[in-house]
Amino acid sequence: MTASEFDLIQRYFSDLGSRRDDVLLGVGDDAALLQPMAGEALALCVDTLVGGVHFPQDAPAETVGHKALAVNLSDLAAMGARPAWATLSLTIPAADEDWIAAFARGFGNLARYHGMALVGGDITRGSLSISVQAAGFVPRGRALTRRGARPGDAICVSGTLGDAALGLQLWQHGRGDLDEETRWLAERLHRPTPRVSLGLALRGCATAAVDVSDGLAQDLGHVLRASGVGAQLDVDRLPVSTAAARYATEDERSRHSLSGGDDYELCFTVVRSCLHKLDAIASRVGVQITRVGTIQPGAGLDLVHADRSPARLEVPGYTHFGDRGDRG
């Protein structure tokens, strides 16, 4: 570790997030020493954001710090795991202290909100890129995976879909700051809200879950393949925000809600006998839940309208490698 880098880490990253009793030794040694929760499974994920690919190079550093952690919290949420620790690899072109301070603020605020401690990391020189690893806990056998969806299960999504894609479109056209609604859409893009509480509430209720990072069609597709099932999706039921209803054409709304990335909502399946619990869960965690389809035997995704007629929508296929990269 170089001296000034050592100083940067000491100054901005040595006490980031919450203090936790299970951190035996935090930032500043060759590795952190942690005390895992007895009897629980450790959920471990990693996600990298590359400047110019996953966020604009000139995005405010505070939002980059927020988002780098948020996308990983979203993965933990999709497992029903309670966040505990994070590590951070920050690659930056130069040691711009203002940028680093703002980045650390965005990262730290979200970490504290979720009771999470930053326990280790490194800073290297290079093209802007942030790799975060998040660890959390879930009781053995109660994790939400992609494998448990069964025919007849209802398919639900949290929040609204397509906001981030619309926010990006407006932002790219210099229309991100027109009014409250476009600013809200920009926030949805730059400062996503990981659905951690919802993930915890869905333990024992959802049969499968995934976070919607690459668009509903694609992410639900992962669940279908992992579970060996198909699905019917009612495109007229896909939840769209009032901001999107105002600023997107009908065609854009369909496209964004099916294949727009970066929403970080949860898509999950529940057995029908559990559907009645969802209203209470939605109220408790303060997130709208919408039933959007049904798991069926077979494979693949059938898009239908409310009257069950086939929806002739073009769903952009799986993005080719490199266009966005994995937000899984």
Add this chain to the structure above:
Amino acid sequence: MTASEFDLIQRYFSDLGSRRDDVLLGVGDDAALLQPMAGEALALCVDTLVGGVHFPQDAPAETVGHKALAVNLSDLAAMGARPAWATLSLTIPAADEDWIAAFARGFGNLARYHGMALVGGDITRGSLSISVQAAGFVPRGRALTRRGARPGDAICVSGTLGDAALGLQLWQHGRGDLDEETRWLAERLHRPTPRVSLGLALRGCATAAVDVSDGLAQDLGHVLRASGVGAQLDVDRLPVSTAAARYATEDERSRHSLSGGDDYELCFTVVRSCLHKLDAIASRVGVQITRVGTIQPGAGLDLVHADRSPARLEVPGYTHFGDRGDRG
């Protein structure tokens, strides 16, 4: 996760390393699910290698895969931790399958050697950069940290120092393939050997440890600051390989062994009453151990010759941020 990226991960990374019973759910979901070892502390570290900074852009992919994991194993070794799991964030300019296959081979071979499983990761598009997180276990209270060095402790290092710096110098001048010795030096640079067995053997024996990634002076400096002590280092005792003795000038040898990076040897301190154990440890793990100095009260590093006269060597100061970045 994009389709072709999904395919790449399935093809090259879904079963990399050893199979372990404590991996409840590996690559392919939103997070891995792992069963930590009861009663032990989890050691967690992360280190990023940036192409063109930490390895040449045209380094063989197999060695890049090896090194990306090795530098993290070296951190676990310095904690006295037994490796268990790794995650991988691979950022590459294009989906070059030959490169990825060779990278995975280098990573996987080293992981298997150490009984480690790759449990998660992502692939993104961008400038070549690899961020690896490694997790291991160490019984509570038996980890080697940087904090325990006390006046009177002997300072020891494993292996030989400065080989990687010399290897880089030769390689940069197109002299990496002259003979067995220059090839060995190139291997020391490109394919470092993490001292995992030594780290395990030093539990209960070493009072502090650090891996030598940025040069002995700098890395020992971290131990001195963390422990609140100083040290006297006998520069005539620094272990130099026969290859370095042949290809480096005396001045280069001194400089490389004190401040050359990338050696990934261990520097550790032991109470004198434990010194007699080191020969047996060195034999058992097959690594040379050399006593190079003594911890003393105060602060800072005194360089001396065998006759205790001050060594007037110029030790390049802490590398400025960005020249190399953290290999801590």
